[in-house]
Structure formats: structure tokens, C-alpha cells
Amino acid sequence: MIVPLAHAGHWLVSLLYLVPVVILVAALAIARRRDSRYDDPAADDDVFADDAFEDDLSAPR
Amino acid sequence: MARRPLFCTVLYMRRPVPTAFALALAFVLLTAGAADPAFAHGIVGKQDLPIPRWLFAWGAAVVLVVSFVALAVLWPQPRLERSTRRERPVVRVPVAAEVACGVVGVALFVLVVYAGLAGTQTEAANIAPTLVYVLFWVGLPFLSLLFGDVFRALNPWRAVARAVAWVAGRAGGGALPEPMDYPSRLGRWPAAAGILVFAWVELVSSSGGDPSTLAVLALVYAATQIIGMSIYGIEPWTRNADPFAVYFGLFASLSPAHWQDRRLSLRRPLVGATEVVAGPGTVALLAVMIGTTSFDGFSGGETWSNLAPDLQRFFVDLGFSQSQALEVAFTIGMLGVVLLVAGLYRLGIAGMRTIGGGADSTALGRRFAHTLIPIALAYVVAHYFSLLVYQGQAIGFLASDPLGDGSDLLGTADATIDYDVVGPNGVWYVQVGALVVGHVAGLVLAHERALVLYRKARDATRSQYWMLAVMVGFTSLGLWLLSAQAT
Numbered sequence: 320m321i322v323p324l325a326h327a328g329h330w331l332v333s334l335l336y337l338v339p340v341v342i343l344v345a346a347l348a349i350a351r352r353r354d355s356r357y358d359d360p361a362a363d364d365d366v367f368a369d370d371a372f373e374d375d376l377s378a379p380r
Numbered sequence: 381m382a383r384r385p386l387f388c389t390v391l392y393m394r395r396p397v398p399t400a401f402a403l404a405l406a407f408v409l410l411t412a413g414a415a416d417p418a419f420a421h422g423i424v425g426k427q428d429l430p431i432p433r434w435l436f437a438w439g440a441a442v443v444l445v446v447s448f449v450a451l452a453v454l455w456p457q458p459r460l461e462r463s464t465r466r467e468r469p470v471v472r473v474p475v476a477a478e479v480a481c482g483v484v485g486v487a488l489f490v491l492v493v494y495a496g497l498a499g500t501q502t503e504a505a506n507i508a509p510t511l512v513y514v515l516f517w518v519g520l521p522f523l524s525l526l527f528g529d530v531f532r533a534l535n536p537w538r539a540v541a542r543a544v545a546w547v548a549g550r551a552g553g554g555a556l557p558e559p560m561d562y563p564s565r566l567g568r569w570p571a572a573a574g575i576l577v578f579a580w581v582e583l584v585s586s587s588g589g590d591p592s593t594l595a596v597l598a599l600v601y602a603a604t605q606i607i608g609m610s611i612y613g614i615e616p617w618t619r620n621a622d623p624f625a626v627y628f629g630l631f632a633s634l635s636p637a638h639w640q641d642r643r644l645s646l647r648r649p650l651v652g653a654t655e656v657v658a659g660p661g662t663v664a665l666l667a668v669m670i671g672t673t674s675f676d677g678f679s680g681g682e683t684w685s686n687l688a689p690d691l692q693r694f695f696v697d698l699g700f701s702q703s704q705a706l707e708v709a710f711t712i713g714m715l716g717v718v719l720l721v722a723g724l725y726r727l728g729i730a731g732m733r734t735i736g737g738g739a740d741s742t743a744l745g746r747r748f749a750h751t752l753i754p755i756a757l758a759y760v761v762a763h764y765f766s767l768l769v770y771q772g773q774a775i776g777f778l779a780s781d782p783l784g785d786g787s788d789l790l791g792t793a794d795a796t797i798d799y800d801v802v803g804p805n806g807v808w809y810v811q812v813g814a815l816v817v818g819h820v821a822g823l824v825l826a827h828e829r830a831l832v833l834y835r836k837a838r839d840a841t842r843s844q845y846w847m848l849a850v851m852v853g854f855t856s857l858g859l860w861l862l863s864a865q866a867t
Contacts, residue, residue: 333863336434336437336856339438339441340849340852343445351734366735366737366834366835367833367834371832371833372739372747374657
């Protein structure tokens with residue numbers, strides 16, 4: 320895909336739609352990194368409720 | 381050499397790609413290079429908005445983030461899932477009304493087939509394309525949201541099958557052979573395939589708008605449904621495999637109106653979606669629903685206009701005719717956008733798995749599949765609202781002259797389309813509102829499901845960070861696709 324430089328103004332405006340996603344993803348990545356310092360590895364297997372995956376979604380209804 | 385879509389490279393690299401990077405890059409591929417794409421169902425007139433359109437995307441993102449924070453703080457317990465609040469019964473309709481709805485559905489089906497085969501082959505002058513692509517495909521999702529699963533009552537194939545079963549039951553003394561069990565592994569895959577084929581006919585096929593083609597396809601579709609129902613039973617087939625019944629049924633699950641056994645009752649909006657059982661094929665179906673609508677907008681843009689001729693030329697060099705090569709190029713484009721949507725969703729699920737617990741991606745993905753339903757509806761409303769408002773009025777004169785042969789059955793053959801019924805700004809605000817409300821509804825459903833699945837509310841909220849990113853991504857994508865409407 321060749322993006323003509325003459326249309327740079329247009330596609331830069333299009334990229335503005337991406338800015339919220341980039342900001343959010345960056346913020347989440349940073350938050351995740353900070354969070355990981357305080358993660359308790361022992362609690363890793365215990366995050367789901369007991370019946371979280373009990374129902375069989377493949378059963379025909 | 382055939383070009384391999386770049387997003388495929390991103391999604392299927394053996395080395396794990398950071399979620400943030402892949403998500404951003406996948407979105408870039410759609411937005412970059414676009415220069416005010418024309419929109420397939422654009423509006424008439426020029427918008428006069430107080431702020432640039434991209435600022436609406438930023439505003440929508442802020443609304444989603446604020447909604448997410450509000451849910452985390454103010455919504456610590458599930459209110460929709462496992463709700464103990466009973467539905468409020470409103471009315472019970474007699475059997476005669478159900479039969480009448482079935483008759484109306486069959487009559488409309490017969491009209492489409494007859495008009496398609498016997499009427500003019502000029503698309504705009506024959507009632508069949510407008511009935512199928514505007515009132516049926518676009519209008520019924522709106523009705524489903526407002527009035528519940530109305531298609532279930534109107535479904536002509538189901539009505540015919542039930543009538544045949546009733547007659548056969550009476551003739552045979554009440555005993556009919558038991559249908560086979562619907563195969564669990566099939567799930568909603570037949571529905572996903574059917575909607576994909578329908579979208580292909582509408583968006584890709586060079587003869588998709590031909591009335592006679594539509595009529596023949598309608599007959600083939602009806603025959604397929606009748607055969608399926610006769611093998612696996614009317615209700616199991618309709619619930620799982622009839623593409624349109626499943627499609628409209630998913631939208632109806634968002635509605636406060638709930639029909640069951642001819643009884644109408646009211647419930648909280650979105651409650652029905654929490655009860656959707658996302659068996660095999662459900663995520664694929666929703667990805668098809670969102671992806672094909674997105675491609676409809678994307679294919680009118682400059683990015684695709686630049687890419688499609690190269691693809692077309694490649695297939696011409698392989699021996700295809702010009703029109704065949706264009707169809708193949710569009711098929712690849714449509715499948716690519718569907719895969720992109722599915723990939724974005726998978727990224728959200730992959731992010732959710734980083735919380736821990738070791739849940740299987742497929743199992744987790746299915747449990748959150750219903751969160752895509754309001755997004756799919758938001759895309760339909762945003763993308764096709766103007767088509768419904770403007771082209772929907774054509775039914776006024778087409779009803780009088782369904783075959784396009786100059787007749788004036790109802791005296792409305794001279795009716796025209798009023799393009800002032802909604803202004804360009806009004807259409808834009810409806811589109812933006814639909815996208816924002818749809819994605820906030822998706823967030824609510826995801827938050828609810830997380831509260832049920834995760835032991836701690838904190839983990840539930842953390843698990844939804846990446847779904848929030850996906851929702852913001854879908855919103856920005858939707859607004860970008862719509863942004864070309866006013867120039």
C-alpha cells in the first residue's frame with residue numbers, strides 16, 4: 320500500500336482517531352507493569368469463582 | 381506473488397506479540413492511508429458540526445473510560461446476571477395472531493420471490509431488493525431492539541414448517557417421527573456461514589442486487605431451512621442454525637420486550653443478552669456481523685480503493701476475468717476485516733487471561749461473546765440508519781408498483797423520498813450516539829460477566845482493562861468509518 324505524501328494531511332487526520340486507543344493501551348501497559356510488582360503468584364490459580372466454567376456451552380439448546 | 385494481509389502476520393506470528401502493539405498496529409492498518417473515504421450509505425447534504433469529527437472519537441473514548449470507572453466504583457455486584465427480579469407480564473396473544481404473523485411473513489416472502497422473478501430487473505424499480513436489503517436486513521434489527529424477537533413470529537420458513545408439521549400430525553394421528561439431535565459441535569456455525577454468504581451477496585457479488593438473483597437465493601435459502609428443520613426439528617434448527625433467526629434473535633436479546641409462548645413480558649434491557657448461551661460459532665457469528673458491516677464502510681474508502689485494483693490485477697494475471705477478479709479481491713477484503721474484528725476480540729480475551737487463573741481462551745471468549753451483541757447492533761444502526769431513513773421511504777411507491785411495470789395499485793406510485801426528514805447533522809448525532817451507547821452497553825455486559833466469573837471484584841475490574849481498550853478501538857474504528865459522510 321503506497322500512501323502518497325500529497326495526502327499526508329488526510330491520513331494524519333485519520334490517525335487522530337487512533338490517538339485514544341494508543342493513549343489507553345499505553346496507560347494500561349504501564350499500569351500492568353506496575354501492578355505486576357505487587358502480584359501474588361500464590362493467588363494466581365484462585366481468581367475464578369468455583370462455578371465459573373461449570374455450564375456446558377456446547378450442549379445444544 | 382499474493383500479498384499476505386499484514387494483520388495476519390501480526391496475529392499469527394509464532395513469537396508472542398505484545399497485546400498493545402498488536403492492537404494498535406491492527407487498527408493502524410485500517411486507518412492509515414485513508415483520505416476521507418466515501419461511505420457506502422452516505423447521507424445527502426453537508427454536515428455543519430461545531431467540532432471536528434475526530435474530536436467526537438476522543439469524546440466517545442472519554443465517555444467509555446468514565447463509564448468503566450463508574451462501573452468499577454458503583455457497580456460491585458451483578459445486577460443483570462442471575463437477576464431475581466421477575467419479568468413483568470404484559471399481554472398474551474391468541475394463536476390466531478401467531479398464525480396471522482406467519483401468514484404475513486409467508487406473503488412477504490412470496491412477494492420477494494414473485495417480484496424478483498416476474499418484475500423488472502432494474503434494482504431501484506423492483507420491490508425485492510428494497511424489501512430484502514432495507515426493510516428486512518436493516519429494519520428488523522431496529523424492530524428487534526424495540527419489540528423483541530418479532531422475526532420469530534414472522535419467520536416464513538418456520539411458519540411453513542410448523543403448518544406442515546401440524547397438518548402431518550393430524551393426518552398421521554398425532555405421531556411424527558422424532559427429529560435427530562442437533563449436533564452440538566455445529567453450534568451457531570451454520571448461522572455464521574449463512575450471514576457471511578448473505579453479506580457476500582450484498583457487498584461483493586456483482587449480481588447481488590439483481591431481483592431475479594435475490595429471488596432464486598431466497599428460494600434456495602428457504603429450501604435449506606426446511607430441510608434442516610425436517611432433520612433436526614423446527615426449534616433446535618431455528619435457534620441455532622437459521623442465520624436470520626439467530627441474527628435477529630441476538631439483537632432481540634437486548635430488548636426489554638421478551639416473547640415466550642405467545643406471552644409478552646417486560647424485563648430490564650440487556651438481561652436477555654446475559655442469557656445467551658454462546659456455543660460453538662457464536663464468537664465467529666458476531667465477528668461476521670461486525671466485520672461485514674465494517675467492510676461495507678471500509679470498501680468505500682480510499683485505502684481500499686488504492687488496494688483493490690492491485691489485488692484485482694493480480695487475479696486477472698492468474699486468469700480471472702475483470703469482474704471475477706474484483707469479486708475475489710472484495711472477498712479477501714471482507715474476510716480480512718472479519719478476521720481483524722475476531723483478532724481484536726481475541727486480543728481483549730488474551731489481555732483478560734493475564735489476570736491469571738489459567739482459563740482457556742476459547743472458554744473465556746465464549747463467556748464474553750454476548751458483549752459483542754450491542755456493538756454489532758451499534759454498527760448496524762450507525763452504518764445503515766441513513767439508508768433506512770431515506771431508502772426505506774421508497775417502499776411508499778414500490779408498494780404500489782412492486783414489479784416496476786408502471787402499475788399504481790395503492791395510488792402511491794408517485795410518492796417520493798423526502799431527504800429533509802432528517803438532516804446531515806441529525807444523522808451524524810444518531811450514529812455517534814448509537815456507537816457510544818452500544819459500546820457502553822458492551823462494557824456493562826462485560827463488567828457484569830466478570831463479576832460473576834471472578835472471585836474478587838478487583839480482579840473482575842482488572843480483567844476488563846483490555847476489553848475497555850477493545851471497546852475504545854471498536855468505537856474509534858466505527859467513527860472513523862463514518863467520518864467520511866460529510867464533506
